[in-house]
Amino acid sequence: xxxxxxxxxxxxxxxxxxxxxxxxxxxxxxxxxxxxxxxxxxxxxxxxxxxxxxxxxxxxxxxxxxxxxxxxxxxxxxxxxxxxxxxxxxxxxxxxxxxxxxxxxxxxxxxxxxxxxxxxxxxxxxxxxxxxxxxxxxxxxxxxxxxxxxxxxxxxxxxxxxxxxxxxxxxxxxxxxx
Amino acid sequence: xxxxxxxxxxxxxxxxxxxxxxxxxxxxxxxxxxxxxxxxxxxxxxxxxxxxxxxxxxxxxxxxxxxxxxxxxxxxxxxxxxxxxxxxxxxxxxxxxxxxxxxxxxxxxxxxxxxxxxxxxxxxxxxxxxxxxxxxxxxxxxxxxxxxxxxxxxxxxxxxxxxxxxxxxxxxxxxxxxxxxxxxxxxxxxxxxxxxxxxxxxxxxxxxxxxxxxxxxxxxxxxxxxxxxxxxxxxxxxxxxxxxxxxxxxxxxxxxxxxxxxxxxxxxxxxxxxxxxxxxxxxxxxxxxxxxxxxxxxxxxxxxxxxxxxxxxxxxxxxxxxxxxxxxxxxxxxxxx
Numbered sequence: 459x460x461x462x463x464x465x466x467x468x469x470x471x472x473x474x475x476x477x478x479x480x481x482x483x484x485x486x487x488x489x490x491x492x493x494x495x496x497x498x499x500x501x502x503x504x505x506x507x508x509x510x511x512x513x514x515x516x517x518x519x520x521x522x523x524x525x526x527x528x529x530x531x532x533x534x535x536x537x538x539x540x541x542x543x544x545x546x547x548x549x550x551x552x553x554x555x556x557x558x559x560x561x562x563x564x565x566x567x568x569x570x571x572x573x574x575x576x577x578x579x580x581x582x583x584x585x586x587x588x589x590x591x592x593x594x595x596x597x598x599x600x601x602x603x604x605x606x607x608x609x610x611x612x613x614x615x616x617x618x619x620x621x622x623x624x625x626x627x628x629x630x631x632x633x634x635x636x
Numbered sequence: 637x638x639x640x641x642x643x644x645x646x647x648x649x650x651x652x653x654x655x656x657x658x659x660x661x662x663x664x665x666x667x668x669x670x671x672x673x674x675x676x677x678x679x680x681x682x683x684x685x686x687x688x689x690x691x692x693x694x695x696x697x698x699x700x701x702x703x704x705x706x707x708x709x710x711x712x713x714x715x716x717x718x719x720x721x722x723x724x725x726x727x728x729x730x731x732x733x734x735x736x737x738x739x740x741x742x743x744x745x746x747x748x749x750x751x752x753x754x755x756x757x758x759x760x761x762x763x764x765x766x767x768x769x770x771x772x773x774x775x776x777x778x779x780x781x782x783x784x785x786x787x788x789x790x791x792x793x794x795x796x797x798x799x800x801x802x803x804x805x806x807x808x809x810x811x812x813x814x815x816x817x818x819x820x821x822x823x824x825x826x827x828x829x830x831x832x833x834x835x836x837x838x839x840x841x842x843x844x845x846x847x848x849x850x851x852x853x854x855x856x857x858x859x860x861x862x863x864x865x866x867x868x869x870x871x872x873x874x875x876x877x878x879x880x881x882x883x884x885x886x887x888x889x890x891x892x893x894x895x896x897x898x899x900x901x902x903x904x905x906x907x908x909x910x911x912x913x914x915x916x917x918x919x920x921x922x923x924x925x926x927x928x929x930x931x932x933x934x935x936x937x938x939x940x941x942x943x944x945x946x947x948x949x950x951x952x953x954x955x956x957x958x959x960x961x962x963x964x965x966x967x968x969x970x971x972x973x
Contacts, residue, residue: 460969460970461737461739461766461768461769461772461776461966461969461970462706462737462765462766462767462768462966462970463709463735463737463747463752463767463768463769464752464756464764464765464766464767466704466765466766466970467763467765469701469702469703469704470639470642470701471642471645471646471701471702472701473701
């Protein structure tokens, strides 16, 4: 202000119309940018969810594989248990049958059950009772039967009866029992 | 930074308003950063801002946000003071209700605050950016002369006269004269009557003159036609502005006619009274005026020059001036274009 009494009004190219236009464009740009940001966020979220689901899928597949292994193991255990139970039943029946074979006049002091044989220790009043009442049924079961005697102090005879069954025969028996 | 960029992009529109007696001149310059793109001048037969003028100005305001409305101050209560010192200002004029501004820290020009507010209110719809004093115009128009020797400078407008006496850029005297009201002339005449003195230079006035002998010789020059016969007239011719005379010879003043006779005589009378006041009033540092430079914005007749030359023995140089473009020049200077 060198010569004028008054100072000029401040001049700006941003007139009311221009301000309105700028406001309109600004709002539009902000909305577009917001939409773009929103889509970016949603895309990022989607990718994140997708990766999480893929990880979950991989984990589930691993779990399924582990469970399949466990199921197989349990099935095997079950089969084994059933086998053991069957064997126990067979053994129990065998023992029961064995004790049914022993006549009242013969007393057993020890019995050893082998995989393919049976060893009996006991006392008999005499050999005949043993031969007729115990050895005969044992012979019908086992292929090989060996007996040995030695006198007891009371005049009776201690005996050891060793009985063996052949393997093929043993399997057949087992199969029949199954 | 951003605003400077915008300023470089847009043109600057300078709207300059000069209110005359019965009409208003609106001069518009559209400027780019380096040159003037267009100049338009329109006259309106009104002194108020009417709808036609508003539409005309508004059409340019819409062209660029960088538009500047300038107006030439028409206040009757304006003037200029030969000092810029705050303490001395009041010695020359009552500035309690005035707005003043220093020119190069050498002298001051002032105007009525009320008139300025009224003017701003009147042009409120377009908003005024600059209000210029006629004395600023005068100083700028005769910028090449006021740095030189003592001379009187007159800005002749349609209804105003701005009279200033400069000696080497130093303002000695200034007066703004309203031709519409006779008060100015009457006031000055009244003061002179009270002091029981005559204004005319052919009287022996008590002034400080460097060459008092030359002044005293005026008493003998009762008839102006006899001047050529006097050898001492050569002393005046030493101070003549030959360069200005050569320039002036290219311009021709309008021949005298009856309608403009009265106005020119009125102007002459006002100038004569002002000169008298300058010489008589102790407040002003009186010097002997030989040269008068007239910025003619209305087309004064040859009679006007003749009156000043023959009645007051001045060397008169009349330069034609377009007032509205001069206002525009000041606006440009304000904007640094």
